[in-house]
Amino acid sequence: MIFTAVFVILLSIFLLTNRRYRWFYIIYKTLGRDVRAGIRFTILNFQLWRYEKTNQTVAKIFTKLVAKHPQKVAFYFESEIWTFEDVDKYSNKIAHYFKNEGFKRGDAVALVLESRPEYVTLWLGLAKIGVVTALINSNLVADPLAHSIQVADAKAVVYGSDFAKGINDISGKIPKVKLYQFGKSDQLLPNSVDLIKELEKEQDGPLTSDIKSGKPRDKLLFIFTSGTTGLPKAAVITNLRFFFMALGIRYMAVITEDDIIYDPLPLYHSAGAIVGVGQCILKGTTVVIRKKFSASYFWVDCIKYRCTVAQYIGEICRYLLAAHASDDRSIPHQVTKMLGNGLRPQIWNKFVTRFGVKEVYEFYGATEGNSNLINIDSKVGAVGFVPRYASIFYPVTLIKCDEETGAPIRNSDGFCQRCDPGEPGVCIGIVNPKKTVNDFAGYADKKATEKKLIENVFKKGDRYFNSGDILIQDEFGYYFFKDRTGDTFRWKGENVATSEIEAVISNIVDLSDAIVYGVEIPGTEGRAGMVAIVDRNNTLNMKQFCLGLKNNLPSYAVPIFVRVMTTVPMTGTYKLKKTELQKEGFNLEKIQDKLFLYDAKNVDYIELTKEKYHDIMTGKVRL
Structure with a gap:
């Protein structure tokens, strides 16, 4: 022995x-x-193959679910209960109405609405007649909002009453776009249709022939992503793409029809609209929709609706820990699985221990991308894995890149080089239109699509999707997120394009240079926005500057820190040295320039003092 x-x-x-x-x-x-x-990946691929071979669409599959269990609960929302039959009939009303309005297969309609069951029925109803819905980020205002509607080539906008002002402000930029208001009729915008009133008069019968003519590769949705530069881009979500994203999570995380999913995420995001709602629409799992995430009510809702699965983004986990102190009594929820992305390794163990969650399925992947990963065994900090000996079956890999620019480094033969275990590199995935898991439908803008592709990577003629993210893979095949390349940072669960903010700033104040970048704050998910502004004549009015930003940017995109300078460093080719500024961050011990902190309550920037800096760094003040 x-x-x-x-x-x-x-x-x-x-x-x-x-x-x-x-x-x-x-x-x-x-x-x-x-x-x-x-085993799970094989089941997923078989299901995707079968759906394509039998000419399935989201609308067709949902119709079969309604016939299977019409009275099963599809959605819980506040005090409302929506059965599958309720969802079907309401979406039929929407389909009939817009068909009678002259909308046809291939047209696009923009949707700006808060999260609620009608949000799903609106895009599902439009899908039944082949109309594509552009899910607009409801935080957008001014030019970004107008741009999103225009780039989707939307012929109409359906908007909630709460967003009427934003739509009214850009109405001059979208003069030919029809307006349909969903909500309070006493605040109806000029030239806008009261959609709720019109739907009350509409029939709710099935649209058999319209649904039957749909195809798997038809466009279903446009979901917007900041990408790496510029204004929001409309990622194309086909029926097949929807299948892959929703079913990929379902089979890899083993979600069943008996589960109840808590989905507090915005429904204009792929995580909320596809990963969450997709479980209901495709497989009949009940989903709880919440208008807006609340740390105080997260577990209250999970207990109330008997949820067994809950979704998160990294910030949600931190907010939950902050809202429920360690001396709280145990919360009697039934959640055994958490699905999401962005859970920081530093709080991972603390989170699962504090709330007694058995399994965390952290996943990674862009809405439009094909380099998708998932962590199926709750490995702390990992965003997924691909066995190093199995990359031929799922060709996602890391290639060496320039640390500052993120540009791929090629060898003497002109080809890219794979990273060794432990070496950071850009995550890429092979593009193969013949396989759903490797396809890349791109964006509504073809030029934007081409910019995300790398050609002749390992051999002549091959094409790979460039995620723009720096990851590290260990020898066991686990992937760990390191950073984002390009001019984008993530804050409050949103991708923020620095060039978009810089463009807004240039319109607010007449300054020679303004650089926007993301900076890390201890204990906080993502990077906070910071802007370095050149103000040689000391004429910058911080109050007016702050108001201008708030009125033209989503709340999460307003820079948290402002650094006022007389000059900014430049390279020999007259490019602004953003990297140096980013490294200095908002460190008062290294910076002699004036620094300001965003005061959201008073809509102003206040000077960053040593005391306030210390409070931020020690976690006494949360941003």
């Missing part, structure tokens, strides 16, 4: 220290994980 134990220990040490046999140890450690993932 002792001899056997000693032999096993010595053999383990040998395999661990001998590089030649290290592979045996890695396979031994990951075999169970890889077999589980392989």
